[in-house]
Every structure is written in structure tokens, then in C-alpha cells.
Amino acid sequence: xxxxxxxxxxxxxxxxxxxxxxxxxxxxxxxxxxxxxxxxxxxxxxxxxxxxxxxxxxxxxxxxxxxxxxxxxxxxxxxxxxxxxxxxxxxxxxxxxxxxxxxxxxxxxxxxxxxxxxxxxxxxxxxxxxxxxxxxxxxxxxxxxxxxxxxxxxxxxxxxxxxxxxxxxxxxxxxxxxxxxxxxxxxxxxxxxxxxxxxxxxxxxxxxxx
Amino acid sequence: xxxxxxxxxxxxxxxxxxxxxxxxxxxxxxxxxxxxxxxxxxxxxxxxxxxxxxxxxxxxxxxxxxxxxxxxxxxxxxxxxxxxxxxxxxxxxxxxxxxxxxxxxxxxxxxxxxxxxxxxxxxxxxxxxxxxxxxxxxxxxxxxxxxxxxxxxxxxxxxxxxxxxxxxxxxxxxxxxxxxxxxxxxxxxxxxxxxxxxxxxxxxxxxxxx
Numbered sequence: 001x002x003x004x005x006x007x008x009x010x011x012x013x014x015x016x017x018x019x020x021x022x023x024x025x026x027x028x029x030x031x032x033x034x035x036x037x038x039x040x041x042x043x044x045x046x047x048x049x050x051x052x053x054x055x056x057x058x059x060x061x062x063x064x065x066x067x068x069x070x071x072x073x074x075x076x077x078x079x080x081x082x083x084x085x086x087x088x089x090x091x092x093x094x095x096x097x098x099x100x101x102x103x104x105x106x107x108x109x110x111x112x113x114x115x116x117x118x119x120x121x122x123x124x125x126x127x128x129x130x131x132x133x134x135x136x137x138x139x140x141x142x143x144x145x146x147x148x149x150x151x152x153x154x155x156x157x158x159x160x161x162x163x164x165x166x167x168x169x170x171x172x173x174x175x176x177x178x179x180x181x182x183x184x185x186x187x188x189x190x191x192x193x194x195x196x197x198x199x200x201x202x203x204x205x206x207x208x209x210x
Numbered sequence: 211x212x213x214x215x216x217x218x219x220x221x222x223x224x225x226x227x228x229x230x231x232x233x234x235x236x237x238x239x240x241x242x243x244x245x246x247x248x249x250x251x252x253x254x255x256x257x258x259x260x261x262x263x264x265x266x267x268x269x270x271x272x273x274x275x276x277x278x279x280x281x282x283x284x285x286x287x288x289x290x291x292x293x294x295x296x297x298x299x300x301x302x303x304x305x306x307x308x309x310x311x312x313x314x315x316x317x318x319x320x321x322x323x324x325x326x327x328x329x330x331x332x333x334x335x336x337x338x339x340x341x342x343x344x345x346x347x348x349x350x351x352x353x354x355x356x357x358x359x360x361x362x363x364x365x366x367x368x369x370x371x372x373x374x375x376x377x378x379x380x381x382x383x384x385x386x387x388x389x390x391x392x393x394x395x396x397x398x399x400x401x402x403x404x405x406x407x408x409x410x411x412x413x414x415x416x417x418x419x420x
Contacts, residue, residue: 006418006419007414007418012411012414012415013407013411015410015411015414016404016406016407016410016411017404017407019410020391020404020407078414078418079410079411079413079414079417080413080414080416080417080418081410081413083413083417085413085416093308094304094305094307094308094311095304095305095308095311095312097304097308098303098304098305098307098308099405101304101305102305102389102405102406103406103409106389106406107406107409110409148416149409149412149416172416173412173413173415173416175408175409175412179312179316181230187420189412189415189416189419191408191409191411191412193405193408194226194227194230195309195312195403196226196312196313196316196317197223197226197227197230198385198401198403199313199317199320199359199385199401200225200226200229200289200291201222201223201225201226201289201401202359202383202385202399202401203289203290203291203293203295203383204217204222204225204288204289204290205222205383205399206290206295206358206359206382206383206399207289207290207293208216208217208288208290209216209399210397
């Protein structure tokens with residue numbers, strides 16, 4: 001790992017989409033695909049797709065295209081999805097529960113090991129089959145259990161502080177749903193999810209492309 | 211409305227990000243900004259930003275930059291956020307509730323008018339202060355109440371069928387959280403949300419950029 005040449009962030013963003021389409025094609029029983037077919041399913045141009053896949057040495061064969069399982073495997077490897085990851089969810093509100101359930105149901109390589117909250121009535125209860133622990137001990141828990149990723153489903157006001165404590169515990173990545181950007185995390189990778197960005201793109205299309 | 215030249219989809223995707231940063235700067239009491247400052251906050255290059263904003267006639271003045279409130283206002287207009295939208299949420303599980311709460315709390319121009327479910331024990335109850343209606347009547351409800359957008363937080367297996375019924379009712383857009391792409395919607399605009407795409411980008415960065 002860590003041996004790849006650095007791939008442009010726009011390409012990294014497109015890889016999970018390729019993966020989804022490849023899984024779809026595989027589920028439909030197909031063994032090979034072409035940049036033209038991928039283009040039709042995914043909406044990027046065929047030349048864009050060829051260029052993206054060339055980035056990490058996946059050259060389709062002229063007239064034969066790509067072997068789906070090999071390509072899927074390679075993208076999985078590049079995205080780091082051959083590894084297993086330990087996750088904790090911080091914030092046991094509806095969104096925290098929803099994300100925990102979603103991850104358990106659809107993302108087998110991510111293992112949610114604990115939930116955290118700061119509300120006395122939640123601490124000690126069981127949510128999504130997991131114990132709810134006291135948020136105060138988050139740093140210690142991460143460090144002791146080698147947690148890889150913390151999912152933050154907490155109010156914006158406390159997000160940065162919780163993020164710093166996760167960092168102190170040795171977290172590797174933050175999947176942040178708090179309605180604020182987490183900043184200054186140094187080596188800790190951060191994905192700030194902005195749910196409403198896509199709602200706002202939707203209103204653009206509704207308003208402008210009738 | 212509908213008078214804009216068609217803007218490339220990649221630019222449309224970036225506009226909500228500009229909007230967030232502009233709102234942030236405004237909240238910090240700033241009145242003007244530059245492509246260099248925007249670049250630092252948002253991570254795109256300054257020339258990319260100038261090019262994006264030129265797309266819809268927002269020319270910064272050399273040495274003066276952009277007036278924040280004007281630019282915010284213009285992006286709001288382009289994204290269609292000067293309008294109000296009526297939303298329904300289909301699927302009253304945790305994710306449906308979480309998205310309804312999120313939208314009510316942070317997106318004042320979106321008015322959630324009803325929740326829908328097909329479970330007898332949910333129909334007739336009140337969720338997020340809204341009546342839960344029988345999913346069977348979704349088409350009629352949309353048509354009678356001029357609903358603009360349906361948020362789908364339902365299982366993948368039923369999503370396409372519900373989408374078609376929303377379309378028959380005259381829906382304009384679908385904000386889809388079901389774990390499947392909604393297809394073939396013709397004039398109906400669809401945003402397929404893939405929560406795990408960002409989780410998978412996160413594992414890329416954790417694995418490859420230490």
C-alpha cells in the first residue's frame with residue numbers, strides 16, 4: 001500500500017462510481033465491458049473513462065475491453081477496500097443510527113465497534129446492537145482499540161472539538177456529517193459530507209432544465 | 211428562469227460549495243473576497259474559480275475581487291434557491307426521519323409537507339411533526355398538492371416503482387437515498403445519493419496518502 005502514484009482527487013471521486021457500475025454489470029452476469037458501455041451507464045465520456053483507468057495501469061484491450069472482475073478487483077485495491085476498517089459512530093441521534101444501519105447492511109468491510117454519545121439517557125443503552133459509550137472516553141477508546149474511522153453525526157458546535165479528540169486518540173479518518181467543515185486535521189483524512197449540496201444541484205436542474 | 215445558458219454539470223456541482231464558503235465569509239463579517247481567498251478555503255485553483263464564476267457573468271474586479279452578498283445572491287438565483295419547494299419524504303425509517311429533521315433545521319426554502327410509509331403501524335402516526343400518509347396515495351397527493359420534490363428513503367427493491375408513481379403525479383425532482391440508481395425518469399430530475407462513495411474516497415486517502 002501507499003505505493004501508487006498520487007491520483008488526482010477528481011479521479012478518486014469517480015472510482016467509487018466505476019465500482020458500483022462494475023458490480024451492477026457483474027450482478028447481471030456480464031464478464032467484459034467497454035469504455036463505451038461504461039460511458040453509457042455512468043455518464044462520463046468514453047475517453048474520460050479510458051484516461052481514468054489508464055491512471056493506474058488498467059488498459060482495456062482494443063476490441064476486447066475490460067475484464068470486469070479484474071477491473072473491480074483493481075479498483076477495490078486502489079480504494080483500500082481490500083482492508084478491513086474499524087469504525088465508531090459519534091452521536092446516536094436518528095442520523096447516527098441511520099448511518100450505522102446503512103454501513104452494517106451495505107459495507108461489510110467496515111466494522112462498527114461502538115457508538116458514542118454525551119446524553120446520560122443514551123449512555124449505557126444499546127443502539128444498532130452496539131453499546132453506547134460515554135463520549136468523554138473517545139480518545140482513550142480509539143487509542144486502545146485501534147479504531148480507523150470515526151463517523152461524526154453530532155451538532156456543528158461540538159464537531160471540531162470531538163474531531164481533535166479523535167485525532168489525539170490516533171484516528172486515521174473522519175466521515176463527517178456535522179453541518180460544518182472539519183479543518184486542520186493534519187494527517188487525519190476528512191470527508192465532509194454536505195447532504196444539501198446535492199439537494200441544491202437538484203433545484204438547479206429543476207429550475208433551469210425543463 | 212430557464213434563461214441561463216446550460217452550465218456544465220461539474221460547475222453545477224461546485225456552486226453549492228461556493229455558496230457555503232460565501233455564507234461562511236459573510237458570517238465572519240467580510241464584505242469582499244477574491245478568487246485567491248476562495249481558492250484557499252475551498253481547495254479549487256483560483257483560475258478554476260474565476261472561470262466558474264465567469265460562466266454566469268460574475269466577473270470579479272481586478273484588485274477588488276467579488277462583492278460577497280452579490281455573488282451569494284447570484285449563485286442562489288442560479289441554483290433556483292430563490293424559489294420555495296414543497297417536499298415529501300417517502301419512507302419513515304431512521305434515515306427518512308433524519309433527512310426530514312435535517313431539511314427542516316437547515317434548509318428553510320424547502321417545506322416538508324408530508325411523510326409517507328407503507329407500514330400499517332406507521333400510517334396515521336406523526337413523525338417530525340408531520341402526518342404519515344399511506345404510500346399508496348402518493349401519486350394523488352403529489353398531483354393535488356403540487357409537490358416539487360420527493361425524498362426517497364426506502365428499500366432499493368421498491369424505489370423504482372415509487373419513483374414512477376411520483377412521476378405520474380407530476381413530481382419535478384427526486385432526491386434518492388435508496389441504495390440503487392433511479393433510472394429513466396425523462397423530465398423528472400434525479401439526484402442519486404451514494405453515501406458510501408465518500409466513505410470509499412476516505413479509505414483511498416487513508417490507504418494511499420499517509
